[in-house]
Amino acid sequence: MTMSVTHNDVMVGVGLRHPNFTDILTQTKQVDFVEVHSENFFGKGGAALSVLTQVREMYPVSLHSTSMGLGSKQNIPMHYLACLKALTEKINPFLMSEHACFTWGQQQGQLIHSGDLLPIAHTQQTLAKMSEQVDKVQNFLGRQLIIENVSAYIKFDESYLSEADFLAQLCQRTGAKVLLDINNIAVNSVNFEGGNIQQSVADYINELPIESVAQIHLAGCTEPLAGEMTIDDHACPVSDDVWQGYKQAIARFGPVPTLIEWDSDLPKWSVLVDEAQKARDIAHAVLARKSK
Amino acid sequence: MNNKLLVSAALAAVISTGGIAPAEAAGKKEKCYGVAKAAQNDCANLAGTHSCAGQSKVDNDKGEWKLVKKGTCSTLGGLSKAEAKKLYKAKKGA
Amino acid sequence: MNDLSNNEIAKNEQHLLLEAIWNDESSALAQCGFNTQGINIYRRNLLANAQRALNISFPTVFELLDSDISESLVYQFLRLSPPNLGDWTQWGGNFSRFLSTTEVGADYPYLADCAALDWHMHCALHGIDQTLASSTLQLFSESEPEQLFIAFNQNVKVFKTAYPLTEIFQAHHHSNELKREAAMNDAKKALSRDSFEQIVMVYRPEFQPKVTTLSASEGKFMLALLAGKSLSQSLDTVKCDNEFSFEQWLFTAIERNLINIIKEK
Numbered sequence: 181m182t183m184s185v186t187h188n189d190v191m192v193g194v195g196l197r198h199p200n201f202t203d204i205l206t207q208t209k210q211v212d213f214v215e216v217h218s219e220n221f222f223g224k225g226g227a228a229l230s231v232l233t234q235v236r237e238m239y240p241v242s243l244h245s246t247s248m249g250l251g252s253k254q255n256i257p258m259h260y261l262a263c264l265k266a267l268t269e270k271i272n273p274f275l276m277s278e279h280a281c282f283t284w285g286q287q288q289g290q291l292i293h294s295g296d297l298l299p300i301a302h303t304q305q306t307l308a309k310m311s312e313q314v315d316k317v318q319n320f321l322g323r324q325l326i327i328e329n330v331s332a333y334i335k336f337d338e339s340y341l342s343e344a345d346f347l348a349q350l351c352q353r354t355g356a357k358v359l360l361d362i363n364n365i366a367v368n369s370v371n372f373e374g375g376n377i378q379q380s381v382a383d384y385i386n387e388l389p390i391e392s393v394a395q396i397h398l399a400g401c402t403e404p405l406a407g408e409m410t411i412d413d414h415a416c417p418v419s420d421d422v423w424q425g426y427k428q429a430i431a432r433f434g435p436v437p438t439l440i441e442w443d444s445d446l447p448k449w450s451v452l453v454d455e456a457q458k459a460r461d462i463a464h465a466v467l468a469r470k471s472k
Numbered sequence: 473m474n475n476k477l478l479v480s481a482a483l484a485a486v487i488s489t490g491g492i493a494p495a496e497a498a499g500k501k502e503k504c505y506g507v508a509k510a511a512q513n514d515c516a517n518l519a520g521t522h523s524c525a526g527q528s529k530v531d532n533d534k535g536e537w538k539l540v541k542k543g544t545c546s547t548l549g550g551l552s553k554a555e556a557k558k559l560y561k562a563k564k565g566a
Numbered sequence: 567m568n569d570l571s572n573n574e575i576a577k578n579e580q581h582l583l584l585e586a587i588w589n590d591e592s593s594a595l596a597q598c599g600f601n602t603q604g605i606n607i608y609r610r611n612l613l614a615n616a617q618r619a620l621n622i623s624f625p626t627v628f629e630l631l632d633s634d635i636s637e638s639l640v641y642q643f644l645r646l647s648p649p650n651l652g653d654w655t656q657w658g659g660n661f662s663r664f665l666s667t668t669e670v671g672a673d674y675p676y677l678a679d680c681a682a683l684d685w686h687m688h689c690a691l692h693g694i695d696q697t698l699a700s701s702t703l704q705l706f707s708e709s710e711p712e713q714l715f716i717a718f719n720q721n722v723k724v725f726k727t728a729y730p731l732t733e734i735f736q737a738h739h740h741s742n743e744l745k746r747e748a749a750m751n752d753a754k755k756a757l758s759r760d761s762f763e764q765i766v767m768v769y770r771p772e773f774q775p776k777v778t779t780l781s782a783s784e785g786k787f788m789l790a791l792l793a794g795k796s797l798s799q800s801l802d803t804v805k806c807d808n809e810f811s812f813e814q815w816l817f818t819a820i821e822r823n824l825i826n827i828i829k830e831k
Contacts, residue, residue, distance in 0.1 A: 220511035223692025230504035247652030333604035348488035443516035512654035518614035
């Protein structure tokens, strides 16, 4: 499927989750694309894959992987990549993304998967290993990867590069692009940088080269209790700070595909569609101002 | 009847009743979106919102399991020998 | 293949973080050097993901158990059999075997078999889409049954159990409440008997996997075919069972989408 996109058109999509399968297949088209988590469709067949195949006939699909762990020091196992490649060939996604995190490791000599997006040390050593893995996966899949900044709950003392600088260098080395999750910057700002979210987001955005960003994620999370860390639960509407950051991102990076991500306490489909419309309106307003 | 006759007669019977149209061709196609189960992979963090996310409340060493009180095993029952064993343990612990 | 030596692994920060999350003795937390609040978030998320995954894959088992005990079982299973595929959907293939080694599995010995049934249903839900290659049915009239073999749909599983699994399953998942109650009563009755045997079959007509009990002769016949015996050999195993009708079996097998292809040796 090809989409003709005029210069100022921003494709706005929503994360498609199980409770909305009926909505997406039975309602008229209200979003430009959908994004799903690749691993949820690794089965060889069955109902979920059939849903996705039907959705693909109606919408461009972005495959967002959650387990690949491109920043792992352990090599990504071939069985994982084979599953992902099979799905990629079935769905022919218009975007393929992952996170700048690690997931694979060893415990007592056995391979384990963390089941979580664990943070990486932002060092030249990690960058070298991760560039190698990104190259390998891009070659294996025959596709460009878009790599997302992550929310974190610990920091490594070893890090001396900023995450934005790390991602910019990674893209330069591998030809990959950045998936900018503005809420993840906000979460890390609260957890590690004193919580001046707007400043953290602005700094992050300005550190990324203009042509490096290929997708934006917008999500919201529950306010933490006093003294607790913010946990990125994707359970809330996008916050005002994140919308503010989105304006800056569109102003700097132009009309990049934008996704509303909501995973826990999922609202009605119409609420997701409304959030997507809000993103579209904001992007249009920023782009209109820019082109004047 | 020998097996060969039995098998070919069965096929003939099935064909004559129109039975070789597989379930889906009968026009009552299932809706896949009604069948798919909730997914298990996610990139949101469940530590805050998920009710099951607490640390284990159960101390295995002390045998303080509430066992199946709220589960349906309590309706179905276990083995009488095991019940006796549990009773014995409970008494010993008291 | 691991391209780091053990020594290097011991020094690597990713290994240390994994260890801090997985080894949750309180002393380990104090010594790991990471922010304890942060490590606790990762630990809770790991357990919550594991719990959610198993709850979805083993819906009967988690109805049978109290939530307190199931949380403890998830915790133990996670440590005994950590995920290594990068897909929570595929995690839990040995949960049934694990349950059989636990105290609760000994007290309620049908739990492990219920887990095996749940797992077959779960795998069938995500299994390959297969339908009968109906042209191969012609072999039934053209070839010798000694030379014929049936390749079943990959989502078909047949196994023997000493517990009323079909009834226990229906008691929890049947859409009709009265049917659920009736199944629960049947299960209770069967469990109170001294000896019991059931041959259970999982199959997938289209998308929804189903479970049913096979009669002794159907079970014998299907197990023979599934073990790779020829059609003729399999028919011989039920030759003396008057209740078995191949014609009836074939009709039902097609209706239930059990057969993928008929093969000639």
